[in-house]
Amino acid sequence: MEKLKIEYIDTDILIAGGGTAGCYAALKLAGKTRQHIMIAEKANIKRSGCLAAGVNALNAYITKGRTPDFYVDYAEHDAEGIARGDLLLTMSERLNKCTAELEKLGLVILKNSDGSYAERGTRNIKINGENIKPILAAAVYKLPSVKVHNHMNIIDFIVKDNKIYGAAAIDVQKPVLYIIKASAVLCATGGTAGLYRPNNPGFSRHKMWYPPFNTGAGMAAGMRSGAEMTTLEMRFIALRCKDTIAPTGTIAQGVGAKQINSRNEIYETKYGLSTPNRLYGTVMENAAGNGPCFLRTAGISAEQEIDLKKAYLNMAPSQTLKWIEQGSPREQNVEIEGTEPYLVGGHAAAGFWISTERQTTIKGLFAAGDTAGGCPQKYVTGAIAEADIAAEAIIKYLDALSPAKKGIDYQGIAELYKEQEEHFFHTSLKQFLVQDLEEAMQKIMDEYAGGIKTGYKYNEAGLSIAKREIEKLSILSDELTAHDMHELTFIHELKDRLLICLFLIEHLKARKETRWHSFAENADYPDKDNAFEEYINSRLQNGQIKIICRPIIKRGSHYEHNYQ
Amino acid sequence: MSITINEEQCIGCGRCSEVCPGTLIEMTAQHKAAILYPRDCWGCASCLKECPVGAVRFFLGPDIGGRGAVMYTKRNGSITQWIITKPDGTQTVLETDSRAANKY
Incomplete structure (x- = not known):
């Protein structure tokens, strides 16, 4: 491969990433405006993003007799106070409205005899979420004002004077560079997987909790453009079924299985039941020599077992296959383990620093879903609630915008990107492949930045080594060779992850306390410190990552950026 | 965690290739689906569910x-x-119904 063809695309609103948040935003925007909308999706919107295999339940819902404040209380408590009250409340207020709209689109939700939704715990409802993504995609394809570009990978945002003008993208299959002219952009590219050495680094290296194809493209593009990020140090680590990395909540909540160690002792109550502590307990039991750890399923009924097998087919079929191949959950307990850490705004709070209206610190660039920070425990319904809020804000932004897309040299920008991309077709570094550097990055993060190897612990000395070595890999990555567009995409994914690693390392260094076990286990500072009851934010300034500390924003307040 | 595609059974419809969230399946010049990067499969089973003839095998x-x-x-x-x-040839068949919600 030698040359790239340049194609210009003119739109009003660009949605980067056609996952759950992106598709839902397109639906809402199309209902509110006649302006042109496009979705740029790296794969295909039918099954892209987190919900490719399906989802077992809706885990953010205001159940009967409860209020949005109840949900905010839960999320703030789980995050030990480092969450945005304004974002959580505005999200929680829309959870049920968004759920009703999902049902209207065709999502099957379990009902009680009186027609109300069947609840699972205090914040969850039962669904058949196997086809949630095809349902959303089908609704998007019906909209004449929305153009879907599948297999288009956003590589950068076009930003001038801190204002968005579009994006640059490459085709994953054909040798085409796209320059997208847009007046507003919604970043919905998801969180970041693949920073750390995974549980199964060999043949099944992609058998992970989070989609391995979510590589932080939008977040890294935002970082390069100077956008402010927040709470990256609150990593998310999932407690999963061993090997298949399938969910454990379905077993724990569905059949009431307790977490036990190999001595048959229930240990979960010893460490607390918050999300980080369920994981931390497992890490501690293993470290004490009490592992392996399990969910106690032995002895469940035959009916429970068949229901479990079916539930997993609808979200994580590998677990059902494993039960059939290796022994059923009725006969043997299900072994559990912690995954490698991920950066994800839907479970933890890592992502763009946004206003209450979901605008990033770059004017006209909005964020929703796993890429938007400060709003943990949003899950599926929270991601679409956020897309709903962002859609309204985008319309307001465009109404006030004049003149749009003027004063920008798109042709000059295209030539620069063409040169930058074609460079990877004739580079000098021949002895390393992209995946070699990816494995090196994951190993460094695992060993020195709190991966599985150290039981998620890290310290200043290790983080400094991680920083030094990741910087070296970043320089090497400029000289990697691509033979086709897919390989060029891999190079971008690696480069994005390396940049995100550098930001993450600075965040881990800056929070000199241990507020969340495992998620941010700072061995130099093993206790919680009230001095750090604040957000740790960051942005790129003159090529350096600058840390910014910001005070806590409470629910009920309205936060806007102070553009200077 | 990955898939194989039975070349004889594959009818070349391209649906698995279209839907893969990692764009890991390509259509060959012979109009057969082939997985490009077996180790990059997430195991979501989207391709499996798309295949109208059961040619995609998940393992x-x-x-x-x-x-x-x-x-x-x-x-x-x-x-x-x-x-x-x-x-050893033993077969298990499970059924799911997209109209029915999960019990758990």
């Missing part, structure tokens, strides 16, 4: 307990049949 990698069983699906309206065959 666990040996590093996560795979011992040779394969799974494919057949679809009939809202019913999906999941057919699992072990190396």
